[in-house]
Amino acid sequence: xxxxxxxxxxxAVLGSLYVLVALGLTIVYGVLTQINFAHADIVTLGAxxxxxxxHGFGGGYIPGIAVAFVVxxxxxxxxxxxxxxxxxxxxxxxxxxxxxxxxxxxxxNAMLVWFGPIPYAFDSPYSNDVIRFGGTFITxxxxxxxxxxxxxxxxxYAFMKFTFLGKALRAVSQDRETAGLMGINPDQMILVAFxxxxxxxxxxxxxxxxxxxxxxxxxxxxxVKAFAxxxxxxxxxxxxxxxxxxxxxxxxSFTTQYLGPGMIDIVVFALLLVMLxxxxxxxxxxxxxxxx
Amino acid sequence: xxxxxxxxxxxxxxxxxxALASAAFGAENNIIRxxxxxxxxxxxxxxxxxxxxxxxxxxxxxNKTSVSGYKFEIKFxxxxxxxxxxxxxxxxxxxxxxxDVVIGEECSDATLAIMPLMEQAKxxxxxxxxxxIRITEPGNPWTFRIMPNEVMQGVDIATHAYKxxxxxxxxxLYENTNAGIGNAKVFNDTFTKLGGKxxxxxxxxxxxxxFTSIATRIAGVGKIDVIPTYTxxxxxxxxxxxxxQAGVTxxxxxQAIQLGxxxxxxxxxQKAGRAALGYIRIVQFDPTDxxxxxxxxxxxxxxxxxxxxTHLHAHAYxxxxxIADTVERGATDAQSIRDALAATRSFSGVTGSVEFDxxxxxxxxxxxHYMETLPDxxxxxxKWN
Numbered sequence: 001x002x003x004x005x006x007x008x009x010x011x012a013v014l015g016s017l018y019v020l021v022a023l024g025l026t027i028v029y030g031v032l033t034q035i036n037f038a039h040a041d042i043v044t045l046g047a048x049x050x051x052x053x054x055h056g057f058g059g060g061y062i063p064g065i066a067v068a069f070v071v072x073x074x075x076x077x078x079x080x081x082x083x084x085x086x087x088x089x090x091x092x093x094x095x096x097x098x099x100x101x102x103x104x105x106x107x108x109n110a111m112l113v114w115f116g117p118i119p120y121a122f123d124s125p126y127s128n129d130v131i132r133f134g135g136t137f138i139t140x141x142x143x144x145x146x147x148x149x150x151x152x153x154x155x156x157y158a159f160m161k162f163t164f165l166g167k168a169l170r171a172v173s174q175d176r177e178t179a180g181l182m183g184i185n186p187d188q189m190i191l192v193a194f195x196x197x198x199x200x201x202x203x204x205x206x207x208x209x210x211x212x213x214x215x216x217x218x219x220x221x222x223x224v225k226a227f228a229x230x231x232x233x234x235x236x237x238x239x240x241x242x243x244x245x246x247x248x249x250x251x252x253s254f255t256t257q258y259l260g261p262g263m264i265d266i267v268v269f270a271l272l273l274v275m276l277x278x279x280x281x282x283x284x285x286x287x288x289x290x291x292x
Numbered sequence: 293x294x295x296x297x298x299x300x301x302x303x304x305x306x307x308x309x310x311a312l313a314s315a316a317f318g319a320e321n322n323i324i325r326x327x328x329x330x331x332x333x334x335x336x337x338x339x340x341x342x343x344x345x346x347x348x349x350x351x352x353x354x355n356k357t358s359v360s361g362y363k364f365e366i367k368f369x370x371x372x373x374x375x376x377x378x379x380x381x382x383x384x385x386x387x388x389x390x391x392d393v394v395i396g397e398e399c400s401d402a403t404l405a406i407m408p409l410m411e412q413a414k415x416x417x418x419x420x421x422x423x424x425i426r427i428t429e430p431g432n433p434w435t436f437r438i439m440p441n442e443v444m445q446g447v448d449i450a451t452h453a454y455k456x457x458x459x460x461x462x463x464x465l466y467e468n469t470n471a472g473i474g475n476a477k478v479f480n481d482t483f484t485k486l487g488g489k490x491x492x493x494x495x496x497x498x499x500x501x502x503f504t505s506i507a508t509r510i511a512g513v514g515k516i517d518v519i520p521t522y523t524x525x526x527x528x529x530x531x532x533x534x535x536x537q538a539g540v541t542x543x544x545x546x547q548a549i550q551l552g553x554x555x556x557x558x559x560x561x562q563k564a565g566r567a568a569l570g571y572i573r574i575v576q577f578d579p580t581d582x583x584x585x586x587x588x589x590x591x592x593x594x595x596x597x598x599x600x601x602t603h604l605h606a607h608a609y610x611x612x613x614x615i616a617d618t619v620e621r622g623a624t625d626a627q628s629i630r631d632a633l634a635a636t637r638s639f640s641g642v643t644g645s646v647e648f649d650x651x652x653x654x655x656x657x658x659x660x661h662y663m664e665t666l667p668d669x670x671x672x673x674x675k676w677n
Binding site: 116132 | 332333334335338340341468494495496497499500501502504505506508509512525526527529530536537538539544557562563564565566
């Protein structure tokens with residue numbers, strides 16, 4: 001029983017991490033109907049920002065998460081202003097998509113030059129503090145991950161549901177042209193989506209840093225799962241992404257326990273294929289008739 | 293008269309130019325071209341970064357003068373520790389650079405992929421970092437390996453675990469690659485033959501980041517004496533930390549000792565911290581070795597890079613020095629370097645000595661050094677070999 005409970009805790013932690021990464025992807029997709037392949041690299045840069053804030057400048061880990069959040073937001077703004085907005089003006093949907101791949105490769109290799117290929121040991125002050133109860137354990141770092149994820153999800157949910165900006169974002173994601181006719185500037189909302197998504201990615205990086213093998217390729221290792229989660233949850237669907245993230249985290253933990261870690265990808269991607277076959281709209285079908 | 297004078301001048305200039313060209317041609321011919329197929333990107337790129345430092349240190353030393361009138365030059369290609377990029381890099385190297393000898397790769401899957409290309413081009417491949425048995429078994433005339441293969445390492449470490457550590461139970465942890473699977477299998481076979489019991493056999497992909505679930509599973513299998521772990525540095529760090537958090541290994545209050553391989557670089561302990569306590573692993577290079585060859589290498593390395601050398605630096609250094617040794621013994625091109633490598637009997641390098649058997653595997657076990665991590669994260673050389 002303790003093992004089952006322990007794997008459920010492990011799954012919830014892993015799922016929380018995946019949700020943090022996948023939410024940014026789903027926000028950008030919701031507004032732009034476009035996959036941002038550079039998202040993984042913003043996660044990585046967020047992790048390095050927090051690492052250097054803590055180990056280079058002697059800052060605290062929690063402020064380091066805030067630094068990564070800000071770095072992510074600035075990067076999102078810069079990427080949109082310098083690359084994606086000008087390409088969108090040309091009217092092609094393919095160009096910005098390909099540009100995200102270009103930005104990703106450029107960032108990855110720039111980080112390889114700056115930070116080198118050797119893995120960094122990013123220990124937060126909470127990495128080795130272990131809380132044990134009833135035959136189970138959780139590190140303080142993992143408890144922090146779950147808490148910050150839950151808080152972020154709550155705040156993001158409130159932002160999307162109850163603020164004008166959030167409602168405007170949802171309006172643009174449902175119908176960009178009609179939202180424009182209602183006085184909402186779609187370009188501004190796209191900018192907001194990029195900034196919010198990238199800030200989340202940066203923060204996710206800071207949380208993931210002590211968990212991941214921190215190299216310039218760190219974000220790439222979680223992004224494939226994040227894509228799968230976005231598809232399973234339903235493209236652009238906020239609640240679906242949260243549910244799918246937690247589900248994938250739990251599947252990974254229990255697959256490791258009962259089938260072996262070598263089976264994880266088979267099980268997760270089999271679920272993805274099943275979802276595409278029987279419920280292509282995702283776990284939670286989006287309500288298009290909602291009045292926002 | 294004027295015309296005759298001009299003709300003489302032209303003739304003199306032509307002779308001088310011919311002499312210069314001849315000298316230049318000779319000088320160009322007196323160069324041994326070394327190709328290096330090393331991982332410069334991806335999760336194994338720390339191999340390439342450290343290998344390169346060792347290689348450049350060795351080249352500095354041998355190019356200060358020359359070896360039998362030959363200078364050495366090198367071209368690096370990124371083979372990414374993976375078969376497809378390694379194959380592409382090998383083709384580029386062979387077609388464009390036309391090396392006399394190639395060193396690399398580090399990862400077994402990549403080495404296995406480039407071996408047929410080297411054989412086809414009849415260029416010797418000198419390997420120092422791949423352990424898969426298939427690299428030298430049943431024998432390949434163009435591939436040489438100076439590091440102990442997975443059988444030599446696996447049999448040795450399993451025997452020491454059983455006899456010296458009195459280990460009777462083990463959990464195997466390994467990445468799902470040729471080298472990971474092969475090393476784990478050899479340990480399993482040897483350990484069970486001696487009377488030990490393998491409680492769990494856990495392979496995983498290189499994309500796994502969080503090892504908490506794996507550590508949880510291990511914590512539930514019963515009393516574990518040793519955990520042989522075959523993985524690259526990044527995942528190795530996370531595994532050690534997860535095992536500590538789950539209370540399995542000594543750093544976390546458990547009893548299990550992790551056993552590691554040549555794959556991990558020096559400095560692993562400092563990164564892993566308390567999680568590395570009691571970790572016993574094989575390294576290819578003993579920095580406490582008092583041979584003058586080793587002390588000189590360490591001094592030269594520190595002078596050039598202002599850091600301590602690791603076994604990756606050392607084995608890359610030895611590869612270049614072994615090539616220089618073949619040239620000193622009369623080798624001048626790919627075929628003669630191959631023949632001289634095969635005839636190597638008493639080469640002494642900083643990692644240990646080299647003598648190839650008929651499969652071109654180095655048979656000397658003095659390249660296997662065991663180290664135990666102490667509470668202050670320093671090393672104790674165990675002198676098991």
